[in-house]
Amino acid sequence: MNWPGQAVVDRVPSSVRLLGATATTIFLFLFAVQLLGTTTTAAAPTLRRLLTRIVVGDSSALGLSWLAAYGLGNGSVVAALALSLFSAGLVSTSELLLMVAGSRLGAAAIVVFIGALDYLQKHRYSLQEGVSMGLLAFLLTHSIYVPVTVIGYLLYPIVTDPARGVGTVPSLESDSLTIFAAATDVVTETIGAAPAFLLAVAILFGSLQLFDRVLGRIETSVIRTHLFRHFERTWLSFAIGLLITTVTTSVAFSLGVIVPLYNRDYVTREELMPYVLGANIGTLFDALLVAVILANPVGVATVLLLLVTATGVTLLALARYEWYAWAIESIDNVLLEDRRAFVAFVVSLVLGPLALVVVPLAVG
Template identity: 30%
Template sequence: MNDDDTVRIKADTPATVDVRGISLIPAWVLRIAAAVSGLLVFVLALELLKEGARDYGRSMIALFNVTSPVSALGFGWLLAYMFLSGSPVAAIAVTFFAAGTIDALQTFTMITGSRLGASLIVLGVGFLYYLRGHRRAASIAIGVQALITTAAIYLPAMALGLWVLTSGLVQTIHAEADAPLRSVFDWLYDPVLAAIDRLGAPGWVQFGAGIVALLTAFALLDRALPQVDPESNAFGRIGRLVYRPMVMFALGMAVTSVTMSVSVSLSILVPLSVRGLVRRENTLPYIMGANITTFIDTLVAALIVGGAAAFTIVLVEMVSVAILSLIVIVFFYHWFQRSILYLQDAIVRNRKTLAIFLGIMFLAPAVLLAF
């Protein structure tokens, strides 16, 4: 194969793909194809997870002894550690609810747990930067800050959301998943699901296939979305210019809306912080904003497989997090900022305190599973 037969993308020209010298495919066409494919695979994954959850999901819930909202919180938290992402776990929680495996409150807290564990990837990225020779405090501090900021907002928001769900303000506690918004996909997926049923595949096979399809869907959607390069000069200028909390709050919401992953949008902060382009106190509102729009894909999943009941559960959580975040930014931001930064400094002070913190973060969800 010579040079003309290879696939080439040039950064200084409109991105095109030369396929064996036959045709040129514009990059935007590839992005659209990836987006459509990702959406179709995403819906298929949700359906496979829902079917598998009817059988294997109950076994999985029993294995981890998920019998209450508290244990569901720990379950979602641990799964997010395993997936290094919260979005797949939140989608699994919605499909569990749609299959009748867990109730509304357990679904709510499992989604909360998925978000608490999603920030671990930021700490992992920071550790990789530390291994590359950067200072530990600068590299790892953002990951620690993301974890404690998320917990400081999500735990009170969880209490608010649970009160809303149990107070009668919304009718979801005794509701089951109702008619999902998937009628337009029936003609495409029903033959596939029927063929799987004829093969007699056990629930764990369907559930496993659903997880693989879900991760594939997120990978395709990631390819379809614009790539945010934290090393670029344009992003560096944003880091130097933006200092107002509400602006950073809006930026966090916007970046997460584009990337569809809070893990990605928060990981961007690591190189920006290491290079000194973003001060650590400026990242707090960014993290808070990112933790709101991260629910967008879960809202879509809820509508697809669980209908209005599942959608309401996710919406209550999203609104609760947004309300708590706005209250903190408008009325208590400086106190909140000082508290988080003080705790962050105490954690990254030395290896011993950092090890204790990591131990607590891994032990906490395991302890919650016992309740």
């Protein structure tokens, strides 16, 4: 049943509706980031007591963000939350770096979820085959971000200490965000810091989900026809993944749009891997945007450190692509052919981050 005014909306050109939906999404995203910053500052005492009980060290910060990316199905929200907590002085620089890195380690969960949905819609293959791209995405993501996390952790004092001396940088602040300042203050004072904090997370998550819905209205056959046919060229496939994810700020879209193609063998595994590597770099740009909006030089430096390191490690993998692809494909084959290995790998993806959180709590 159509709601009143549906006929009027239907008469509006689709391009205008798409533009309006995009503008609404951007507005909600900026408002959510501003509200997140306001509420984390207001709720600092409560959040500090909560975090000191859970985050008892750097490893638990990594595990917590990793698990949060699983739960929310969106690593971008977790990275934005980590940056907001850091701006409020609730987490240290090392914990910030590990929380942003953890958001990337858990982000591939959305690809597994999309693959599972595709399996439920088309029972042409087993569930193991249906989530095969998600497993591949995890392998590719961890092959890059595990060394990136280690390197970043070793280098962050060198990179972030100079930024710490900068203090607040007016040039990072957007005058347009002052529009939201009064509104976020009113919301926080009216409903309280804790509810406003939850509202901010919900709006941020909702804005990114809305953007995915907006992108879903785009005729993806055009993208598939004119872009995905170039996947056989390694560096071009990498550039396409980087470009689509950077422009859309949505790894759920850039990877989700090709899950059905991969499951139906329209795109080969070797052709897809550079694309996923590019997407894994592009997905850090939205975290960088949040750091810039929050006007925190150390936050910007931390995200840039991860971004530059991830780019370097990825370029090294692409430079030795034949060896790298062989290694990834060998592991992937074992997971797809050996059910016990498959189950063990999936269990490790849960127990690994859980152990990072629980073990420090138990020892402490």
